[in-house]
Amino acid sequence: MDTKSKLNKIKELVNKGLDYKNTEKALRIIGLKLNKREIEEYKLWSDFLPLADDYPYSNEQRNLHILWELIDRSPLAADCAFTIPFRSIIAKKLFKKCGIGFIANEGVRFNYGHLIEVGDYVTWNHCCYIDSKGGVSFGDFSMVAEYSRIFTHSHSESDHMERLYAKVEIKKYAKVYTAATILPGVTVGKGAIVATGAIVTKDVPDFTLVAGIPAKPIRERSCDKEDMIKLNHYTLKDKAFQNE
Numbered sequence: 001m002d003t004k005s006k007l008n009k010i011k012e013l014v015n016k017g018l019d020y021k022n023t024e025k026a027l028r029i030i031g032l033k034l035n036k037r038e039i040e041e042y043k044l045w046s047d048f049l050p051l052a053d054d055y056p057y058s059n060e061q062r063n064l065h066i067l068w069e070l071i072d073r074s075p076l077a078a079d080c081a082f083t084i085p086f087r088s089i090i091a092k093k094l095f096k097k098c099g100i101g102f103i104a105n106e107g108v109r110f111n112y113g114h115l116i117e118v119g120d121y122v123t124w125n126h127c128c129y130i131d132s133k134g135g136v137s138f139g140d141f142s143m144v145a146e147y148s149r150i151f152t153h154s155h156s157e158s159d160h161m162e163r164l165y166a167k168v169e170i171k172k173y174a175k176v177y178t179a180a181t182i183l184p185g186v187t188v189g190k191g192a193i194v195a196t197g198a199i200v201t202k203d204v205p206d207f208t209l210v211a212g213i214p215a216k217p218i219r220e221r222s223c224d225k226e227d228m229i230k231l232n233h234y235t236l237k238d239k240a241f242q243n244e
Contacts, residue, residue, distance in 0.1 A: 001029070003082050011089050018063040018093075026067055030086075031075040042066055046111040050163065051133050055112060064094040065113055072106050080105075084241050091118065099140070101242035103235050119172065121242050123235045134165030134184060139172030141233035145196075147179045154184050171206070173228050191228065193221055 001009070006029050013022045020036045027034050034042070044065055046052060057065065068090050076082050084103055091098040094113035099120035107127035110116060115132040119140035126146040130136060134152030144150070150170075156162035166185030170176065174188045177196040188194060192204040195211035195218070204210050207221045224230050234242050 003079070006030075006076075006082060007085050007089070010086060014064070014089055014093050018060050018067075020059070020063070023063040023066065027070065030067075030071055032070055032073070039063065039066065044069070049111065049133070050161070051112070051165075055115060057112075057114070061094055061114055064090050068094070068113070069109075077106060088241075091116075100244040103241050105146075121233065123233075125235075133163075135167035136169070137167070138170045139174065139190070141172055141228075141231070142170045142174045142176075143233060143235070144170070144176045145178045145180070148176050148181070150176075150182045152184050173231055173233055174204075175233075191221055191223065191225065191231070 009029055010026055013026050016022055018026070020039045023039050024034060024036050044062065068087065071077060071083055071086055083106065087104040088102045091102055091104065095116045095118055096114055097117040099118060099122070101121035102118055103123045105124065105126045108124045110130040110132050112132045115135050116130065117137040119138055121141045122138045123143045125144065128144050129149045131151045131153060136150055136152055150168050152168050153163050153165045168182055168184065169187040171188060171190040171192070173191040176182065176188065176194045179197050180194045181199045182188065183199070183201050186200050186203055188200065188204045189206035189208065191207040193209040194200055194204065194215065195209060198211050198215040199213045200210065200215040205217070207223065207225055209218045209221055210216060211218050
């Protein structure tokens with residue numbers, strides 16, 4: 001089966017609804033063998049978190065998340081022509097919202113997909129971590145670079161099991177560069193840039209570059225604020241996977 005046929009079959013199975021039998025079929029397409037009973041018994045990290053009682057996955061959502069996790073362990077893992085559209089298919093069904101032109105590279109992890117909102121032409125690069133327990137949203141054309149981390153919860157110092165949750169928002173045309181960390185409750189403003197390695201503890205104003213630990217404003221972003229399409233926030237050559 002060629003790449004296009006495999007993707008069409010995955011989309012067909014996902015759109016039908018990923019019960020255990022269809023999940024078994026999808027796994028076989030990506031070169032992995034788990035039978036229906038094994039899939040039923042499969043448990044994700046998020047199943048053991050306290051918030052699982054408040055925002056539990058349905059069986060279908062869990063199966064979608066299983067496919068997201070296992071694609072990086074399949075023989076097709078290095079084939080971006082398959083895996084990037086594959087993740088987009090999963091995201092459009094699992095996430096609270098997912099627009100067109102979504103790119104997620106290998107190694108991206110999250111805990112609760114149904115608490116994630118993604119606009120159009122959003123990119124998550126290699127090995128990002130999205131802690132979505134408190135909710136997280138990504139505006140159109142926003143980008144998160146390699147090894148960046150977004151956290152939406154914190155722990156009490158006196159009782160580790162006591163948690164606080166606060167939504168993170170990454171506004172449209174914002175860029176979070178390599179190995180940056182966004183802490184709970186932060187909004188990264190429209191067109192803002194978070195520099196490599198920054199730890200962001202406070203809201204970032206629109207079109208502002210922040211850097212450092214903790215991150216502080218450095219200067220305004222150099223760009224045409226009136227015609228943001230000129231920012232050219234596409235990820236790959238010839239707008240690959242973002243020509244929709």
